[in-house]
Amino acid sequence: METKYLTEFYHLPEFKNLDGYRKNGGYIQLTKALLMQPQAIIDEVKASGLRGRGGAGFSTGMKWGFLPKNNEPRYLLCNADEGEPGTFKDRMMMEKAPHQLIEGMIISAFAIGSKKSYIYVRGEYEESITTLLTAIQEAYKAGLLGKNILGSGFDHDMDVYRGAGAYICGEETGMISSLEGLKGQPKLKPPFPAVQGFLKKPTIVNNVETLAAVKYILRDGAQGYRKYGTEKSAGTKLFSLSGNVNKPGNYEVPLAYPLKDMINILGGGIKNGKKLKAVIPGGSSAPVMTAEEVERATLDYECLAQMGTMLGSGAIIVIDDSKCMVECLANLTHFYRHESCGQCTPCREGTGWLEKIVHSILSGNGRMEDIDLLIKVADNMKGKTICALSDAAALPVLSFVTKFRDEFEYFVQHGKSKVKGTAYKTPNYIADKGHAHA
Amino acid sequence: MFQLSSEAKQQVLNELKRYESKQSAVLPALYIGQKENQGYISPDVIKALSVLMEIPESQINEVFTFYTMYNKEKVGKHHIQICRTLSCMLVGAQELTEHLCKELNVKLGEVTRDGKFTVTEAECLGSCGTAPMMQVTSLDSDKYYENLTPESAMNIVRAMK
Ligand SMILES: Cc1cc2nc3c(=O)[nH]c(=O)nc-3n(C[C@H](O)[C@H](O)[C@H](O)COP(=O)(O)O)c2cc1C
Ligand code: SF4
Numbered sequence: 001m002e003t004k005y006l007t008e009f010y011h012l013p014e015f016k017n018l019d020g021y022r023k024n025g026g027y028i029q030l031t032k033a034l035l036m037q038p039q040a041i042i043d044e045v046k047a048s049g050l051r052g053r054g055g056a057g058f059s060t061g062m063k064w065g066f067l068p069k070n071n072e073p074r075y076l077l078c079n080a081d082e083g084e085p086g087t088f089k090d091r092m093m094m095e096k097a098p099h100q101l102i103e104g105m106i107i108s109a110f111a112i113g114s115k116k117s118y119i120y121v122r123g124e125y126e127e128s129i130t131t132l133l134t135a136i137q138e139a140y141k142a143g144l145l146g147k148n149i150l151g152s153g154f155d156h157d158m159d160v161y162r163g164a165g166a167y168i169c170g171e172e173t174g175m176i177s178s179l180e181g182l183k184g185q186p187k188l189k190p191p192f193p194a195v196q197g198f199l200k201k202p203t204i205v206n207n208v209e210t211l212a213a214v215k216y217i218l219r220d221g222a223q224g225y226r227k228y229g230t231e232k233s234a235g236t237k238l239f240s241l242s243g244n245v246n247k248p249g250n251y252e253v254p255l256a257y258p259l260k261d262m263i264n265i266l267g268g269g270i271k272n273g274k275k276l277k278a279v280i281p282g283g284s285s286a287p288v289m290t291a292e293e294v295e296r297a298t299l300d301y302e303c304l305a306q307m308g309t310m311l312g313s314g315a316i317i318v319i320d321d322s323k324c325m326v327e328c329l330a331n332l333t334h335f336y337r338h339e340s341c342g343q344c345t346p347c348r349e350g351t352g353w354l355e356k357i358v359h360s361i362l363s364g365n366g367r368m369e370d371i372d373l374l375i376k377v378a379d380n381m382k383g384k385t386i387c388a389l390s391d392a393a394a395l396p397v398l399s400f401v402t403k404f405r406d407e408f409e410y411f412v413q414h415g416k417s418k419v420k421g422t423a424y425k426t427p428n429y430i431a432d433k434g435h436a437h438a
Numbered sequence: 439m440f441q442l443s444s445e446a447k448q449q450v451l452n453e454l455k456r457y458e459s460k461q462s463a464v465l466p467a468l469y470i471g472q473k474e475n476q477g478y479i480s481p482d483v484i485k486a487l488s489v490l491m492e493i494p495e496s497q498i499n500e501v502f503t504f505y506t507m508y509n510k511e512k513v514g515k516h517h518i519q520i521c522r523t524l525s526c527m528l529v530g531a532q533e534l535t536e537h538l539c540k541e542l543n544v545k546l547g548e549v550t551r552d553g554k555f556t557v558t559e560a561e562c563l564g565s566c567g568t569a570p571m572m573q574v575t576s577l578d579s580d581k582y583y584e585n586l587t588p589e590s591a592m593n594i595v596r597a598m599k
Contacts, residue, residue, distance in 0.1 A: 085523045085562040116458070123507045124563050124573060126580040159456070164465050164505035167561065181461035183504040199459055242525035242566035249567045284524060284562075315566070317525050331524050335561055437504050 047222035049234030054207030084283035086315030098135035233300035282312025285392030287399035336393035347390035364415035440482035525566035537588030
């Protein structure tokens, strides 16, 4: 069963509007927060154990604590770029409950002393953008945004910024460059955005789901929030389930929920009577798991890390036994090559090589040594670059080749897929060469 | 020679005032320019924006080429973008693309002879639970069509004016 904590009222169409949101408990926590000491809110968030839902899983309260302790202007930036393949939860949250995010953001902004926030939404999410802009207007009219919010003396302005198609803008420093009207190229850290971000001012970047959760921490207290999940993975999380299951969709469960139940119970099992072959548990950058590993896995940060993969953005991609793993990997290597911003040599060259080698195998021209070459190239891309895209491109390659090596070897030896039994048809996208953003 | 309409000029001027930094207006301005120029950005558009915004052409051009939602070439009246990334691929995105290209008699990236359609592939559009899907960008709308089959997609496309 789902645990509808953040998503309790998502089935109500009226939850989208200010009135409907207020009828269901909306903005009560903001009123409460504005009477608190900002530091007390930060402490509560720290104590709740909330970890960033955008991918890295960093402690939210701790991140807020990195802000300089002075009166320098600072920004709050909501990451709604949602580009990690397999992820579609933020879009649902923005379209079904825009005020939930806005309330969470005003509370967070008050806690960190920010007078201005932006929601950076990926350019394709036209409907999310329209919904948010409407909700923001409603909030201004009701005195929930602008000067002297609810008579508290706290001023805060909020706006939406539309991206223009680039996965790399989901990386926080790339996002800041983009919001500044530049190419979305990441910058070397440190300095971290909390110290030097948008327009060189301290900036807190948090994911949609992270900011939406803040209100519930105030409502239930840190201990109440911890009712769900584990010590190190507190609370509930939205998981985006996709691929070869009967009932794909977003499901909210407490962290540490069994992965197999997510697939078999909530997801209704594998589609078309096929068998499970593999699962990518945390967005395309997370190492793939075998069906046997899935049996043992729970959806929390520590279990998945222990098993050599990660919770990431919570995007679970399910692959059935009629799919060819060489073809699946080829699809992903193309994605990363297309999305590399090209600043760092290991990433720019590495993503190009990975795609070339996998496609050479796929076209039936692979050599046995190509399999180890893939591992070597991927190994050389780890930990050497400005941002984590390079690692994100390497991890799927390493895990696919290691765990499904037989399929790669078979393809090289026979010039055709072990699963499909046929030579591979060249994918459409192969005509598209080069890095789209470099 | 391309010129921004007075309405579009006003929109760009509003964007210039909207953010803390003037440069932040470049991304929104490019969207406005693209809309004014039938869905793509030509050197003339960059020139016009540069004059109006008082930002060097090279600086606008650099941003323009970085992002994939700004079209580099003319596209059809309806730009059909089919998501090709893994979740969609697993449930038939490639079949969808092939069917649409065949029925419309175009290769990926080409404009149909009547100027109405262009089919391209896009990277993950965040619609993985309702895959396969396509996004259709027309001059005054931008819409997701989800849970498609090759046939249902073609029916949607045929109904477009
Ligand atoms: C290549 C790359 C892409 C990313 N894409 C996203 C994204 O689409 N959405 C997101 O919230 N975080 C994304 N992140 C993580 C952000 O850099 C950042 O850690 C996050 O926004 C912090 O918010 P959180 O602590 O609330 O998770 C990405 C990171 C990398 C390296
Ligand atoms: S690692 Fe790749 S995407 Fe990240 S900054 Fe370097 S080249 Fe760009």
